[in-house]
Amino acid sequence: MKLSKKELHQLLFGMMRIRQVQLAIESRYPENEMKTPIHLCIGQEAMAVGVCANLEKDDFINSNHRGHGHYLAKGGDLIALIAELYGRETGCSKGRGGSMHLVDTSVGHYGSSSIVGGGISIGAGMGLAIKMQKKNNVSVIFFGDGAADEGVLYESINFAVLKKLPVIFILENNQYSVCSHISVRQAGNNIFHTMPAKLLLTKIVNGNNVLHVYDSVHKAVARARTGRGPSFIECRTYRIRGHAGCESQDITGYRPLEEIEYWKALCPVAAFQKKLLKNKMLTLNKIKKMEKKIDDQIKDAFAFALQASAPASETLPLYLFRE
Amino acid sequence: MLNSEIKQKISEPAFYNEGGKCKRVLNYDEAIREALQLALKNDNRVFVMGQGVDDPDGMFGATQNLHWEFGQERVFDTPLSESVLMGVSVGAALAGMRPVYFHNRPDFLLLAMDQLINHAAKWSYMFGGAMNVPLVVWACIGRGWGAAAQHSQALQGLFMHIPGLKLVMPATCYDAKGLMLAAIADQNPVLIIDHRFNFVHKGLVPADIYKVPIGKGIIRRKGKDVTIVAVSHLVIDAYNAAQEASADGIDAEVIDPRTLRPLDEDIILNSVAKTGRLIIVDCGWKTGGVTAEIGAMVAEKGFSHLKAPIKRIACPDLPTPAAHNLEEAYYIGKKDIKKAIMEITR
Numbered sequence: 204m205k206l207s208k209k210e211l212h213q214l215l216f217g218m219m220r221i222r223q224v225q226l227a228i229e230s231r232y233p234e235n236e237m238k239t240p241i242h243l244c245i246g247q248e249a250m251a252v253g254v255c256a257n258l259e260k261d262d263f264i265n266s267n268h269r270g271h272g273h274y275l276a277k278g279g280d281l282i283a284l285i286a287e288l289y290g291r292e293t294g295c296s297k298g299r300g301g302s303m304h305l306v307d308t309s310v311g312h313y314g315s316s317s318i319v320g321g322g323i324s325i326g327a328g329m330g331l332a333i334k335m336q337k338k339n340n341v342s343v344i345f346f347g348d349g350a351a352d353e354g355v356l357y358e359s360i361n362f363a364v365l366k367k368l369p370v371i372f373i374l375e376n377n378q379y380s381v382c383s384h385i386s387v388r389q390a391g392n393n394i395f396h397t398m399p400a401k402l403l404l405t406k407i408v409n410g411n412n413v414l415h416v417y418d419s420v421h422k423a424v425a426r427a428r429t430g431r432g433p434s435f436i437e438c439r440t441y442r443i444r445g446h447a448g449c450e451s452q453d454i455t456g457y458r459p460l461e462e463i464e465y466w467k468a469l470c471p472v473a474a475f476q477k478k479l480l481k482n483k484m485l486t487l488n489k490i491k492k493m494e495k496k497i498d499d500q501i502k503d504a505f506a507f508a509l510q511a512s513a514p515a516s517e518t519l520p521l522y523l524f525r526e
Numbered sequence: 527m528l529n530s531e532i533k534q535k536i537s538e539p540a541f542y543n544e545g546g547k548c549k550r551v552l553n554y555d556e557a558i559r560e561a562l563q564l565a566l567k568n569d570n571r572v573f574v575m576g577q578g579v580d581d582p583d584g585m586f587g588a589t590q591n592l593h594w595e596f597g598q599e600r601v602f603d604t605p606l607s608e609s610v611l612m613g614v615s616v617g618a619a620l621a622g623m624r625p626v627y628f629h630n631r632p633d634f635l636l637l638a639m640d641q642l643i644n645h646a647a648k649w650s651y652m653f654g655g656a657m658n659v660p661l662v663v664w665a666c667i668g669r670g671w672g673a674a675a676q677h678s679q680a681l682q683g684l685f686m687h688i689p690g691l692k693l694v695m696p697a698t699c700y701d702a703k704g705l706m707l708a709a710i711a712d713q714n715p716v717l718i719i720d721h722r723f724n725f726v727h728k729g730l731v732p733a734d735i736y737k738v739p740i741g742k743g744i745i746r747r748k749g750k751d752v753t754i755v756a757v758s759h760l761v762i763d764a765y766n767a768a769q770e771a772s773a774d775g776i777d778a779e780v781i782d783p784r785t786l787r788p789l790d791e792d793i794i795l796n797s798v799a800k801t802g803r804l805i806i807v808d809c810g811w812k813t814g815g816v817t818a819e820i821g822a823m824v825a826e827k828g829f830s831h832l833k834a835p836i837k838r839i840a841c842p843d844l845p846t847p848a849a850h851n852l853e854e855a856y857y858i859g860k861k862d863i864k865k866a867i868m869e870i871t872r
Binding site: 263265294295296297298299300304306308313314316318321323324325326327328329330331332333335336342354355358359361362365521522523524525526 | 599607609610612613616617621623641644645651653655690713
């Protein structure tokens with residue numbers, strides 16, 4: 204899949220933006236003003252960006268607790284994200300959701316569940332709706348290896364295959380569920396990699412390589428849009444930070460430090476920059492410009508969130524039901 | 527209960543019913559079926575799914591042959607995967623459809639609690655109203671014929687606890703149709719818990735589209751001595767007990783709340799203000815259940831009207847036994863209600 208320089212820069216910009224936003228959140232987290240459990244996706248940026256670059260605004264995504272990257276990559280409003288982390292009325296969920304429950308329906312982001320695997324069947328249902336409405340959109344579901352421990356994944360794939368739904372399952376295998384390594388939770392490699400491709404396109408890709416992710420998802424999207432059914436793409440990656448909170452809050456002793464260092468060296472953002480620089484598709488100056496642009500956006504978003512109002516206490520009962 | 531046992535339909539009592547002016551009689555299953563048929567015909571967003579909705583039996587008749595009329599794409603059987611199919615309904619609702627998801631028994635809803643409670647009930651509030659989930663879930667309580675502990679649970683108390691779910695329990699043919707149409711038109715998740723005993727009835731049902739408002743109860747029998755709030759099929763037992771008590775000179779008022787959440791508190795409190803006595807009857811368990819909630823509500827808001835302690839009639843806090851004589855001992859009905867009426871007015 205040959206991408207133009209502009210498209211390559213967009214991929215890089217998307218990844219850098221997610222990284223810088225996360226670092227900014229992390230640096231301010233110890234101030235205790237963002238009173239919400241953050242789950243950073245540092246080191247996992249390539250998947251959100253590589254997937255969403257294939258999607259249109261009206262394609263659906265379903266995200267999870269580690270969802271800042273998915274939200275931003277799909278085009279979710281940065282200002283509303285930061286405001287949500289500060290529990291503001293102007294947050295994307297009006298301060299009712301917090302870090303784990305982001306939404307921006309205007310760009311096809313239909314929410315994120317913090318019940319592990321909770322969004323999978325919902326994404327399948329959105330695929331069913333697309334099919335019943337005879338549209339050619341797709342429904343993409345992001346979930347981690349923890350969710351692959353849940354029976355709902357297997358049942359959802361069965362249903363998607365049965366009904367030939369335009370659904371793309373994106374497993375972000377970052378190897379850890381809280382502190383439990385995948386080797387103590389899974390009997391082997393995922394069973395879907397042996398399913399006949401005519402039923403379910405399956406693939407294992409390097410989740411730290413944005414172009415690998417992009418290419419695989421490109422095929423999956425084309426397949427879904429033309430009524431050929433679902434795909435399952437497992438992206439191998441690593442959770443650089445702890446399960447929740449900032450780096451200093453990660454507990455020690457459950458994984459070797461060398462393992463973290465090994466994966467830090469495989470940083471998807473740095474690797475992509477290096478590759479583009481080497482191929483003369485990018486200059487250091489361009490990277491600086493991108494960094495500056497993103498920093499300005501981040502400054503604006505934090506400034507906006509800090510001066511924004513919290514929801515009024517009397518609005519507590521609102522939004523339980525739609526009238 | 528076997529279907530063959532309830533082929534002989536009996537007429538609903540001549541109590542107060544909005545359908546009273548029409549002359550058209552339908553069986554209970556036909557009333558639900560007609561609601562689905564009208565909804566499917568008038569709104570192409572509506573679809574019906576669930577294990578066995580296209581069986582020859584058609585979910586006790588409630589969905590019978592709808593798949594022939596509207597096609598397998600809009601009325602379809604599903605894998606058992608209850609949790610996933612509940613999530614599929616939530617997702618389809620988010621993406622603009624109006625799913626009606628049928629469950630044979632509420633017992634199986636327990637497998638779908640994650641999607642129903644963690645997701646469907648939360649999706650509007652948790653995202654500040656950015657989305658809503660127009661979803662109808664239907665399940666039918668079993669009873670008798672040794673159905674035992676896992677095919678007979680009346681779990682309304684459990685679901686009544688959940689903010690974000692509407693909970694409907696019809697008792698008449700008229701309401702079965704009108705509440706189904708209201709539930710399908712609602713913008714939110716609505717759980718309809720029906721009861722197998724309702725299916726023995728035939729009653730007055732107009733042919734047109736009408737909605738019974740969710741959250742509004744109805745007085746089935748006016749009276750001045752004691753208020754009886756009864757749920758689902760027990761409305762009819764309560765009415766019959768009240769009729770018997772009138773021979774003893776006691777005039778009981780019978781309220782059918784029809785919706786347990788939101789609960790029509792006013793209709794209950796106004797009645798208690800008049801009678802000063804309250805009996806609550808529910809086919810679920812007693813502890814932490816429907817009778818507990820309604821009793822607490824009246825104690826809190828209508829205490830000054832009470833002339834006697836509130837009486838609660840509910841199933842004992844035990845799993846349902848299978849043996850016929852134990853079933854008889856377990857279940858409650860007209861006799862228990864009559865006894866309570868006599869005691870509370872003594």
